[in-house]
Amino acid sequence: MDRSGFGEMASPVIREAEVTRTARKQSAQKRVLIRASQDEIFANTTPRNQVIPRTPSSFRQPLVTPTNRSLLRQPDVFCILGTGGRSPRLTQSSGFLGNLSMVTNLDDSNWAAAFSSQRAGLFTNTEPHSVTEDVTLSAVMLREDDPGEAASMSMFSDFLQSFLKHSSTTVFDLVEEYENICSSQVNILSKIVSRATPGLQKFSKTASMLWLLQQEMVTWRLLASLYRDRIQSALEDESMFVITVLNASEKAVVEALFQRDSLVRQSQLVVDWLESIAKDEIGDFSDNIEFYAKSVYWENTLHTLKQRQLSSYIGSVRPLVTELDPDAPIRQKMPLDDLDREDEVRLLKYLFTLIRAGMTEEAQRLCKRCGQAWRAATLEGWKLYHDPNVNGGTELEHVEGNPYRCIWKISCWRMAEDELFNRYERAIYAALSGNLKQLLPVCDTWEDTVWAYFRVMVDSLVEQEIRTSVITLDETEELPREYLEANWTLEKVFEELQATDKKRVLEENQEHYHIVQKFLILGDIDGLMDEFSKWLSKSRNNLPGHLLRFMTHLILFFRTLGLQTKEEVSIEVLKTYIQLLINEKHTNLIAFYTCHLPQDLAVAQYALFLEGVTEFEQRHHCLELAKEADLDIATITKTVVENIRKKDNGEFSHHDLAPALDTGTTEEDRLKIDVIDWLVFDPSQRAEALKQGNAIMRKFLASKKHEAAKEVFVKIPQDSIAEIYNQWEEQGMESPLPAEDDNAIREHLCIRAYLVRL
Template sequence: MDMSSDESFLTRTRGRRSLQALEAMLDAGSPALREAQISKTLRRKSAVTAVNVQKSLQLLDESVSSAGNRSLRTPGGSVNISSYVPKLLAPGNKFDVSSRMGIVARKTPKKDGSFHRSMQEESMSSPFRNLSGMAPVIEMEGDEVTTTNVGLLLEEDPGVSSSKDLYMDFLQCLRDHPSEGELFTLVEGYEKLCQDQVVLLKKLVRHASRQEEKFTRTFNVLQQLSDEECTWKLIKNLFKDRQETAMKEEFMMDEMKEEPTVVQGVHQSDARIANDLLDKDQSVREAQVVVDWLESSAQDNWEYFSENIKFFSDRAVGYENAKHRLQTRSSGLPIGADRSLITELDPDAPIRQNKLLDDLDKEDEDRLLQYIFVCIRAGQLEKAQKMCIDCGQAWRAATLEGWRLFHDPNYEGLGPECQRTPVEGNPNRDIWKLVCWNMTQDPKVNVYEKAIYSALSGNLRGMLPVCKSWVDYVWAYFRVLVDMRVEEEIRLKTTIGRGLESLPGQYYEKNLNARVVFREIEANETMQKEANALYHVIQKYIILEDITGLLDILHEKMSHGGPELSLHTLRFMAHFVLFLRKVGQHSQEDICNLIIERYVEELIKNKQYSLLAHYVSKLPASAQVHWYAQFLEGITTKEDRARYLDLAEEAGLDVAAITKRVVENIRSKSQVDFSSLQDTQASVDTHISE
């Protein structure tokens, strides 16, 4: 097998493995013992597997050369014994479990909330970053033309070239966080690796064309990694909440046997009622987690939109052009053709007078409304309010406060020196919501203005006309789901001293839950194609907590026809099933093993040989021997065999059984007379029995 494509292995691992160990493998002298910190045999099941690997190498040499050309056979006594050094359990490490307890865990940096800052101000790692992916080695600033990105642009396939190290980065991240206490730090690491790669690819394609053939796959890789980043974020948020809920329920089981006493007449604010609902109702809390996830994922679009949107007015004055026109008219100067434009400057003037805004004011108004909705979609309401104030519409910023739940902390006690604490939220929130619903019925109101107040008042019909994608639809539905459940709880438990205003019947026409949401979205013809996209299907089943159904879908995608799964997709699937094992979801292990086997198979096809041992070690014992032996059959050079047997022992594989299987496979496939190799086979059998 041609090993030229894997020559970069030593370069990529030089930063992680000691020079002493490499010298011990390459020197022709006596074998050198590995340092204690390099040994990884702590993970091995038994010291019985510490076999004489030099003998295995010799046997492999003999069997391979015999099956081909005897003149090329390696003499039995000429095996370079220093090319492979078996690792023995270092004394002192036997009971060292600090790494598994997470005492010295290396934390993955959290994603910066500002995507714009990471794109324009922060440095990012190039494809030649360190293999852990946690810190950059070579940095690229902004959109500067550098040796790295110019070199990638000249590649035949820039997207594939720039992301080829991601497979090793994921493996290194997995090795860096082995304990269960680091589970969600591990997922954050996966998310961060995808995020860094997405930032790099966006720089590469910023001025590229989708029609240019060499960038077609680059755009596809960018979309895949962007979807994967979002999926890891969802996995982190939802599984963390579910794990914390399970631990809390188990811990509080005895304490919750008696129902808490409810004191009648005690004041309960809207905010307190809503918080109690989120604490006790897992379905509502998870729906809010989904909303937060979708808003966080939309921040990239918000940053891009905020960078490119421009307003004609550069001063904090509302309707600046109309004001200038009216001032000009009052001074007696000619103003040209007088259309039916507003003659007053209050916010309601266009509707009340049934007149038009100045063209430039209208464009500013439309852009501002679109910007506000994009901000709300990305969970950036404060940014929207600031822009309203900057554009001279402080009144609009105030109207965006009406949705907040009322809370008076003074009922729970006064502050130091009996000081009163300011109240929060809107005590007339029910009236505000009713006004918002009525406004959305007016055909004169801008569609984005309707969507803004619909998002804040739980009006699904008002939001959907501006929703363009599957994720937008999911966000709109889940936001309404949470709003309805909170509203029902408030109206059931409120202690307010007045009757609440009734909301329109349309507010209650849908009895939403997570399954109903996805069913309705999939029934929408415009959304069906996006709804069936692989990562959207994965996200759907994760939200529904249907892991069994998800594994069935992944198995179907992998086994039957349809578009071929990319190596990046298989990488995600393999790491996802390994994550499921860590969180204790061991159902359908046969499918999980098939997914890992498929990833191993594709790694072999793509000549990612240095990654194989770790993933093969996650398979059952028989599959470990099968896949690693099948791989080693094509390894013909002594140095490569030593390297991959070294990695096999590090991963805890049964080197003796693998060696035997390789010899057997080569004998069964060869047409030459193997009678002369009977002694060799007997030697292997005797050695393994020992």
């Protein structure tokens, strides 16, 4: 059917059952049940990590970071920057927010709460495993006391494996892998939460874990985006991008602005990042939205007006608009039919949701599908004007953009200010025109509010550049002075955020990951380190383990790039994380984090860990791990032995005052006996083994603990004296053994003679 107008269109029949309000709710409920069943059965068919470009190559709504930047890279940093590819992101299929058209009875506040609950949105991308395996996984996890913690335990080793696999030249590939690990874990936790019994405390913990890992995932995404650009910018001469052409177009001027101005460029990266988060949450609208039958908008109003023209009409005569052009309800100040008004409100909410997610083209397609091509056209006017034919050429080229963009923008601003329009319609045009005051009322979360500020900041800076660099005819109207002359900085955005009157935004502003995201955006590493220090001093033992893992790997990322971090804070973060790994029995991971401490601290920290390792095979394994991590094994094992040897809870008794009979071996004595094992793994430590063994036996003999002394003696390999001489000779030493080693051998032989006679 022709969508161009209504005049020749026959009056549509009254809505059939499936499109009446009641039936639509019933149909929606039925679709929810079907959708839930399908998600349960077919959740594993979604392709894993479907790649969506984070920043398109052409200008987007309304601006985009240019991608074709000429680079002056040093070879090593070029390797670090990698290919410039974007982190893959998950595409949410129909789930919690995948079919918003089913939400038919939400008022504005409830709808906003439902939409903004990213925090509850479930990602449905899954590994392509079998349904049986998926169900088994969830069934096992559901039996755990804390399913979220149990399911996420593997992330500790996954992060270390990724870190060890990548060199310093592929650091951004490493960060993308971190994001992917978090993404996979989010999928698993989403399944657990979706199958959990509501109300149980352990599943509320899992939901909290899910939110925490979602925040970590998007923080790694932000980190890669910003610091790739910052490294790239540090190597460029920004003056090379100055435009000297007098008749440069809007598009050319803005492209040059993005090339040379890191504030504008990185602010747009923040906008892109926040839109990518929203896009992950809302999913694909294409198959889920049904507003109007046969792409006719305001169909019920049209039907009523047609019926009223009939002489036989006996229905309601309530006031309605008498014309159906787009401006009629505002111009006539008359309402639409109730069903049409309900559809209109829902449509505007969807459109704002799409604009918030950076999906302007999808919003335009939705408008066309709903019979509102005129509204799709209003979303087109932001495009920057560019005529490539101005500078000559043999062939005519296509002219881009809107030559009357300024008039369009003023119109959008005025619409956003007009209280006769729906709040979401005003917000749509506020976002397009940079009207922050009218955009903020629909932004109820930290992410939404930061998006509003940064989008308006970029819009304002770009508009200022266009008005100072592009020659235009005098306009009859101007945008407000406070918009055109705004002096935006990154710091100002977060100061404004702190001054908001929205309680939820203020609370979310204090959450750990939002604080991290703030300092990453500001590029303030020292400020971030100060926050880490506050967290450790305030609640070191209560910080989530995964947050400590993130903090540790973030510090290692900064070190890899050669960025300065506060050394004392970095050390405290590493030590706290190592202690967490010790407490949680992540034995295989401890050595590789310990090696990032200063050498003396690394020795003390690893020795402290080894004191609690009692099994012989496990001790050998821990030393092998220390060797792989390039730790000073000799000093560590010596420190372990000395620490345990010096522990003595009882007072020393001279042998003349001690009981005549042999005193029994205590648990503390057993630790001192077994500690010698640390020194016999490596033949090069035999001299140290003799010295420490002598000291322990000497103490036992003084306390008349003869059996304990004999057990220590047995721990020393019989070939130890010969091994000491052999190693001395292998070093090419012709002089006698050092006096310290020679005395240890003599004392050992004397103790042996004494023990033999007992």
